[in-house]
Amino acid sequence: MHAVGVDIGGTKIAGALVADDGSIVVDDRRPTPAGDPHEIVEIVVEMVRSLSAGRDVVAAGVAAAGFIDSQQSTVYYAPNINWRNEPFRDRLRERLGMDVTIDNDANAAGWAEFRFGAARDVRDMTMLTIGTGVGGAIVTGDRLLRGGFGTAGELGHLRVVPDGLPCGCGARGCIEQYGSGRALLRMANEIADAGGIGLALADAREQHGRLDGGILAELISGHDPGALHALAQLGRWLGQACASLSAVLDPAMFVFGGGVSVAGDLLLDPVREAYLAHLPARGYHPEPVFVTAQLVNDAGVVGAADLARIHAANLDG
Amino acid sequence: MHAVGVDIGGTKIAGALVADDGSIVVDDRRPTPAGDPHEIVEIVVEMVRSLSAGRDVVAAGVAAAGFIDSQQSTVYYAPNINWRNEPFRDRLRERLGMDVTIDNDANAAGWAEFRFGAARDVRDMTMLTIGTGVGGAIVTGDRLLRGGFGTAGELGHLRVVPDGLPCGCGARGCIEQYGSGRALLRMANEIADAGGIGLALADAREQHGRLDGGILAELISGHDPGALHALAQLGRWLGQACASLSAVLDPAMFVFGGGVSVAGDLLLDPVREAYLAHLPARGYHPEPVFVTAQLVNDAGVVGAADLARIHAANLDG
Numbered sequence: 001m002h003a004v005g006v007d008i009g010g011t012k013i014a015g016a017l018v019a020d021d022g023s024i025v026v027d028d029r030r031p032t033p034a035g036d037p038h039e040i041v042e043i044v045v046e047m048v049r050s051l052s053a054g055r056d057v058v059a060a061g062v063a064a065a066g067f068i069d070s071q072q073s074t075v076y077y078a079p080n081i082n083w084r085n086e087p088f089r090d091r092l093r094e095r096l097g098m099d100v101t102i103d104n105d106a107n108a109a110g111w112a113e114f115r116f117g118a119a120r121d122v123r124d125m126t127m128l129t130i131g132t133g134v135g136g137a138i139v140t141g142d143r144l145l146r147g148g149f150g151t152a153g154e155l156g157h158l159r160v161v162p163d164g165l166p167c168g169c170g171a172r173g174c175i176e177q178y179g180s181g182r183a184l185l186r187m188a189n190e191i192a193d194a195g196g197i198g199l200a201l202a203d204a205r206e207q208h209g210r211l212d213g214g215i216l217a218e219l220i221s222g223h224d225p226g227a228l229h230a231l232a233q234l235g236r237w238l239g240q241a242c243a244s245l246s247a248v249l250d251p252a253m254f255v256f257g258g259g260v261s262v263a264g265d266l267l268l269d270p271v272r273e274a275y276l277a278h279l280p281a282r283g284y285h286p287e288p289v290f291v292t293a294q295l296v297n298d299a300g301v302v303g304a305a306d307l308a309r310i311h312a313a314n315l316d317g
Numbered sequence: 318m319h320a321v322g323v324d325i326g327g328t329k330i331a332g333a334l335v336a337d338d339g340s341i342v343v344d345d346r347r348p349t350p351a352g353d354p355h356e357i358v359e360i361v362v363e364m365v366r367s368l369s370a371g372r373d374v375v376a377a378g379v380a381a382a383g384f385i386d387s388q389q390s391t392v393y394y395a396p397n398i399n400w401r402n403e404p405f406r407d408r409l410r411e412r413l414g415m416d417v418t419i420d421n422d423a424n425a426a427g428w429a430e431f432r433f434g435a436a437r438d439v440r441d442m443t444m445l446t447i448g449t450g451v452g453g454a455i456v457t458g459d460r461l462l463r464g465g466f467g468t469a470g471e472l473g474h475l476r477v478v479p480d481g482l483p484c485g486c487g488a489r490g491c492i493e494q495y496g497s498g499r500a501l502l503r504m505a506n507e508i509a510d511a512g513g514i515g516l517a518l519a520d521a522r523e524q525h526g527r528l529d530g531g532i533l534a535e536l537i538s539g540h541d542p543g544a545l546h547a548l549a550q551l552g553r554w555l556g557q558a559c560a561s562l563s564a565v566l567d568p569a570m571f572v573f574g575g576g577v578s579v580a581g582d583l584l585l586d587p588v589r590e591a592y593l594a595h596l597p598a599r600g601y602h603p604e605p606v607f608v609t610a611q612l613v614n615d616a617g618v619v620g621a622a623d624l625a626r627i628h629a630a631n632l633d634g
Contacts, residue, residue, distance in 0.1 A: 067602045077601040124465035138565070140462050140469070147457065147567025148441035149603040157564035157597035162478060162557070169597035171560065240479070243488065247474035248455070248565055250464025280474035280486035284394040285384045286466040 001058045003312070004048045005305030007105060008032065008040065008064040008078075015047040016298065017055065018305035022116030024298060026051060037083050045095045052098075059099040061308030062092065063108035063300045065135075070150035072101040072311065099312040105300050107153055109257060109293075110137020111144055112303030117294035118255045126251040127293070128155055128238065130267075131258035133168075134176040138249060144307070156180065160241055178237035181213055181260050187230040188216055198226040213259060220263050231263060232270040239274025246288065247280050257293030264292055318375045320629070321365045322622030324422060325349065325357065325381040325395075332364040333615065334372065335622035339433030341615060343368060354400050362412045369415075376416040378625030379409065380425035380617045382452075387467035389418040389628065416629040422617050424470055426574060426610075427454020428461055429620030434611035435572045443568040444610070445472055445555065447584075448575035450485075451493040455566060461624070473497070477558055495554035498530055498577050504547040505533055515543040530576060537580050548580060549587040556591025563605065564597050574610030581609055 002025065006015040009032060016027035028047055033039040048060045066078030073089035092100040103111075110127035119125040123142050129135035136155025138145040145152045156176035157169050164173025177183055188211050192201035200219060205211050219227035242254055254271075261267060268290050275290070276282060295302060319342065323332040326349060333344040345364055350356040365377045383395030390406035409417040420428075427444035436442035440459050446452035453472025455462040462469045473493035474486050481490025494500055505528050509518035517536060522528050536544035559571055571588075578584060585607050592607070593599060612619060 067598070077598070122465060136565075140457065140464065141460060143458060143460075145457050145462075145566070148439060148569030148605065149567055151602045152457070152565065152567035154564040154567075154597065157561075159477075159557070159561045159595070160479065167597065170599060171595055171597045174564075174597060240476070244474075244476045244561075245565065247471040247491075248453075248469065248562065249462070250466055250469035250471075252465030278476065278488055280471065280484070280488045280491060281384070281394070282487055285468045288465065 001309060002052075002055055003058055003305040003309040004051050004060040005108070005301035005303070005308070006044050006047060006060065006062045007108065007300030007304060008044070008062065009105075010065070013040070013043055013047065014301055015051055016301040016305065017051045017057070018302050020309060022112065022302050022306065024302065027301070037086055041088070041091050041095070044092060048096055057098065059101070059308035059312035060092070060096060061108070061304035061306070062088070062100065062102045063105040063304040064102065065105050067151045068102050068104050070146050070148065072103060072150070072307075075102065076151075099308065099315060101308045101311045103304055103307050104153070106135030107137045107144055107146070108303035108307060109135075109295075109299035110139065110153070110255070110303065111307055112295050112299040113255050113257065113293050114139045115306055116302060117299065118291045119253050122252040124249070124251045125253045125255055126155070126242075126245055126249055127255040127257055128179075129258040130180060130238070130256060130260035132181050134180045135258070138251075140249065155241075155245065158241055158244065160237060175237065175241045179234055179241060181258070183237075184216060184230055184234050184260060185211055185213070187233050188227060191226045191230055197229055200224045201226040217262070220266060228266060231266055234260070235267050235270030236274040239271040240278045242271065242275045243278035243280065246275075251288050253288050254290045255293050256290070257296065257299065261292045262296070268292065318626060319369075319372055320375055320622040320626040321368050321377040322425070322618035322620070322625070323361055323364060323377065323379045324425065324617030324621060325361070325379065326422075327382070330357070330360055330364065331618055332368055333618040333622065334368045334374070335619055337626060339429065339619050339623065341619065344618070354403055358405070358408050358412070361409060365413055374415065376418070376625035376629035377409070377413060378425070378621035378623070379405070379417065379419045380422040380621040381419065382422050384468045385419050385421050387463050387465065389420060389467070389624075392419065393468075416625065416632060418625045418628045420621055420624055421470070423452030424454045424461055424463070425620035425624060426452075426612075426616035427456065427470070427572070427620065428624055429612050429616040430572050430574065430610050431456045432623055433619060434616065435608045436570050439569040441566070441568045442570045442572055443472070443559075443562055443566055444572040444574055445496075446575040447497060447555070447573060447577035449498050451497045452575070455568075457566065472558075472562065475558055475561065477554060492554065492558045496551055496558060498575070500554075501533065501547055501551050501577060502528055502530070504550050505544060508543045508547055514546055517541045518543040534579070537583060545583060548583055551577070552584050552587030553591040556588040557595045559588065559592045560595035560597065563592075568605050570605050571607045572610050573607070574613065574616065578609045579613070585609065
């Protein structure tokens with residue numbers, strides 16, 4: 001049975017009709033309108049209708065950054081689209097006449113990796129999405145860990161430094177400030193400022209006015225020592241965070257997704273090294289593997305569709 | 318249906334025949350023999366036989382400190398009783414002729430609180446056991462979180478300070494070094510050394526030769542300022558750790574067990590205050606409650622028996 005998945009991002013809304021093996025039948029993409037939640041509802045309704053026209057579609061799943069309640073129905077807070085306490089599911093259900101679920105975007109992406117991607121052969125995985133920020137998703141015993149209020153898996157806000165760098169969440173020392181794409185840029189700028197191995201970074205910064213993710217990605221793929229140094233620094237923080245996450249969650253696999261994860265082993269090698277150096281009771285229990293995500297661009301829509309299909313099947317069953 | 322629960326501690330082995338409402342029908346207690354795992358097997362066999370004699374008993378559950386595999390069958394490592402890779406379940410099963418499961422002792426105690434104690438009305442709870450060390454148990458969506466290799470919920474080894482105090486696990490900065498009974502004694506000694514509000518602590522130390530848990534408990538219940546200061550320091554560390562745990566697990570309830578938790582709100586008030594001060598995205602999602610455990614002495618045997626009963630029922634079903 002087909003389901004529609006929609007991923008509401010800060011700049012674009014992606015949608016797809018997804019088969020039950022996770023493959024995308026047809027997709028769509030529109031710019032995210034600023035501000036008005038009603039306008040977003042209209043676009044999502046239109047997108048689901050056009051993607052499901054003439055097909056047998058059981059449900060629609062919508063993913064968005066933010067806090068979603070554990071009934072997958074209300075958006076407590078979605079920073080990108082400035083929503084507070086929106087009863088999003090009911091609005092969509094009324095308009096669409098099919099079962100609708102909403103989920104956190106990192107949870108949807110993690111679920112897709114668990115079902116159809118890098119983690120399809122394990123039952124317990126922890127995913128870290130290294131984009132501008134750090135997102136997370138946890139699957140344990142074949143189930144998505146949602147938590148008591150639906151906000152579990154906010155792994156970017158694990159604290160790694162007491163009284164550390166201030167975080168956008170209002171707390172301090174969150175791994176998001178030491179392990180995100182934004183942190184990588186800060187580290188690269190610091191290395192550029194210091195000269196030495198940072199010379200190529202300093203040159204690129206002067207040439208382009210500032211460093212950005214694209215410039216860094218290019219320097220990393222060219223194995224520039226300064227850029228690799230920044231990436232290794234990032235990886236060591238993430239590996240230390242994973243050591244704590246293992247004590248709590250004991251996943252069989254850590255999956256790294258998001259833009260920074262395309263660096264592959266250049267990121268994962270320092271992650272693994274720092275992980276082992278900081279792992280509690282190392283040698284006294286089995287150790288997880290570290291891999292990169294496989295469904296990079298489509299994970300959000302594929303996961304949202306699959307979660308919606310499962311929800312609808314449970315309603316029927 | 319009745320089940321037998323056994324809790325192997327460092328100094329004693331406790332056993333009980335447990336009804337399916339969690340009540341104890343009859344119990345037993347023996348000293349833990351040092352060293353030889355075979356001798357422990359003999360004692361457990363004898364205890365289960367005597368507790369189940371003449372009764373209809375479906376299963377036996379055994380709890381011990383250490384790492385147990387996710388099939389609840391092998392002890393990877395049990396520090397108190399010096400075991401490595403013991404196929405404990407099969408040995409017991411052969412001898413007893415009934416279904417046997419083994420579990421980590423903190424997991425068993427947490428499960429008992431979830432089923433019959435403080436957390437019986439929630440579906441998602443995180444328990445911290447504050448004894449000599451810090452143990453943990455996680456229930457999410459009505460299930461015990463075991464992890465990919467069975468070692469999830471080792472919450473004492475969440476790192477709270479990078480390059481912090483060395484921990485018995487080989488890592489540094491674990492919450493066990495800042496939030497355990499042993500840490501409380503260290504803090505109390507530091508306060509005694511400093512004089513001032515520590516005078517009563519210094520006097521008690523001189524009188525008894527050294528401070529211990531019993532002396533501290535007495536000073537705390539008498540509201541001695543120095544002892545309360547140490548307890549508040551401990552509570553603040555624990556509250557900060559809970560803020561990180563909320564980002565990961567989002568429990569509806571934190572349950573505090575173990576010897577130190579008998580201090581009640583004298584411990585929980587500083588925990589709550591530090592939790593709120595360090596909670597990521599405070600005010601944008603619902604908050605958990607903090608309570609103390611209800612089944613203090615019996616939690617291990619009751620939880621082990623209930624987990625064994627559930628395991629046996631699933632084998633039948």
